[in-house]
Amino acid sequence: MVDPLVVLAKLARASQVTFYWENQVSGESIVAIDAVAKLEITGEARFSSSEEFIQHSLSNLVCFEQDKPNNTDIKNIQPRFFCSFSFFDENDESDYPFSSGTVFLPRWQISVKNNRCQAMVNLAIDANTNIDTILHVVWTKIEIIQSLAYYSPNLNNSPAKYSQRLVANPEKFKASVTSALKAIGAGDFSKIVLASALDIYSRTAFNIFKSLSNLRQQHPNCYIFSTSNGKGQSFIGASPERLINVNNHFLVTDALAGSAPRGKTPEEDAANANRLLLSEKERHEHSLVIDFITQQLLKLGLRPQFVKFQGVPRLRQLSNIQHLWTPITAVVPNNVHPLQIIAHLHPTPAVAGESRDIAMQQIRRYENFERGLYAAPLGWVDTNGNCEFIVGIRSALIDGNRARLYAGAGIVAGSDPMKELAEIQLKFQALLKALV
Numbered sequence: 001m002v003d004p005l006v007v008l009a010k011l012a013r014a015s016q017v018t019f020y021w022e023n024q025v026s027g028e029s030i031v032a033i034d035a036v037a038k039l040e041i042t043g044e045a046r047f048s049s050s051e052e053f054i055q056h057s058l059s060n061l062v063c064f065e066q067d068k069p070n071n072t073d074i075k076n077i078q079p080r081f082f083c084s085f086s087f088f089d090e091n092d093e094s095d096y097p098f099s100s101g102t103v104f105l106p107r108w109q110i111s112v113k114n115n116r117c118q119a120m121v122n123l124a125i126d127a128n129t130n131i132d133t134i135l136h137v138v139w140t141k142i143e144i145i146q147s148l149a150y151y152s153p154n155l156n157n158s159p160a161k162y163s164q165r166l167v168a169n170p171e172k173f174k175a176s177v178t179s180a181l182k183a184i185g186a187g188d189f190s191k192i193v194l195a196s197a198l199d200i201y202s203r204t205a206f207n208i209f210k211s212l213s214n215l216r217q218q219h220p221n222c223y224i225f226s227t228s229n230g231k232g233q234s235f236i237g238a239s240p241e242r243l244i245n246v247n248n249h250f251l252v253t254d255a256l257a258g259s260a261p262r263g264k265t266p267e268e269d270a271a272n273a274n275r276l277l278l279s280e281k282e283r284h285e286h287s288l289v290i291d292f293i294t295q296q297l298l299k300l301g302l303r304p305q306f307v308k309f310q311g312v313p314r315l316r317q318l319s320n321i322q323h324l325w326t327p328i329t330a331v332v333p334n335n336v337h338p339l340q341i342i343a344h345l346h347p348t349p350a351v352a353g354e355s356r357d358i359a360m361q362q363i364r365r366y367e368n369f370e371r372g373l374y375a376a377p378l379g380w381v382d383t384n385g386n387c388e389f390i391v392g393i394r395s396a397l398i399d400g401n402r403a404r405l406y407a408g409a410g411i412v413a414g415s416d417p418m419k420e421l422a423e424i425q426l427k428f429q430a431l432l433k434a435l436v
């Protein structure tokens with residue numbers, strides 16, 4: 001079976017935009033290489049303009065299928081539009097390497113689901129196109145892709161030599177938390193998510209393929225992702241947070257906030273989980289996210305539903321950290337596009353705060369780096385309006401031998417600056433382990 005990650009490693013060139021996506025729980029992985037249609041946009045209208053771009057592209061798209069399976073249970077995967085957005089409508093840093101909105105229809109889309117691999121090629125055809133030449137190029141490439149089923153990459157597992165520098169030193173981060181707590185006490189806002197950044201300089205260039213392969217092994221229940229801009233920079237990570245998944249009009253979104261470390265022994269782990277589930281402070285932080293998501297979905301005319309077990313949220317247990325988690329579901333009517341839902345949901349209080357506008361202003365004031373794609377929507381939409389978007393947390397921006405890692409923590413009344421700093425360091429360490 002061809003592994004889309006191997007396809008990414010072997011076939012993508014630095015000058016091409018790419019997207020890699022893996023939902024390990026559903027057993028789906030997909031790689032998109034190069035664009036036949038692309039929109040790069042900035043500003044408040046980025047979600048609605050992206051939707052228009054997709055609708056317009058769809059009106060020009062003609063789909064042909066080869067080898068339709070006899071088994072009608074197996075549905076062919078549709079062409080997808082791959083999207084990344086930044087946290088803020090506009091990036092403050094003029095040299096930040098990604099636009100605040102990017103959508104592309106890939107030239108190549110290779111996916112694996114239910115032990116079945118599909119290759120899809122999108123081609124721009126006009127009156128001057130020589131079909132024979134194009135077909136020859138396509139078939140040659142498909143033969144190369146098929147041959148990759150037998151390719152097992154030789155990974156150098158010796159750890160890279162590196163140095164690191166915190167963009168905000170720990171004392172500054174704790175001072176920001178203390179100051180935010182004062183503002184919360186004064187009633188200016190009730191929650192803010194403050195993030196920090198860690199710069200890593202490696203002696204050799206980071207190997208995206210090796211990092212994704214590590215992330216996939218170390219975080220089996222997270223979404224593994226990577227997108228590159230075709231100019232040499234990539235944004236990669238392993239996110240536990242689904243922003244939305246729409247499958248056949250059925251929407252699922254995650255309220256994910258409130259954290260505790262995993263224990264070193266089963267007893268310690270269970271004690272940490274119990275403390276998390278019963279903590280009033282963590283439950284408050286979590287319920288702000290549920291309330292916000294519910295209100296935003298109601299504004300769109302949807303009827304959100306969620307279930308708590310015996311009145312408490314569920315636990316989302318990752319390899320190094322555990323979170324309070326409440327999946328919220330709704331039915332999506334025909335007239336609501338996934339990007340409209342995203343425009344309403346992003347950013348939730350899991351990554352911004354409450355109230356949203358004030359928290360966002362304060363984030364700009366407290367943080368001394370550009371969030372860019374960190375904590376922002378990243379995912380795909382298909383031609384039928386199915387989609388899957390995650391929130392780009394537990395992530396890093398890679399540029400040659402430099403990596404900037406991002407991690408944030410929710411601050412509410414009762415937060416302890418030391419514990420918030422420890423949470424951020426825990427998140428950095430998990431990511432660092434996969435990169436070097």
Ligand SMILES: C=C(O[C@H]1C=CC=C(C(=O)O)[C@@H]1O)C(=O)O
Binds near residue numbers: 193349393407411
């Ligand atoms: C903002 C981040 O995590 C959010 C998601 C889950 C739990 C969180 C928390 O408990 O603070 C954060 O709200 C991050 O990891 O950078």
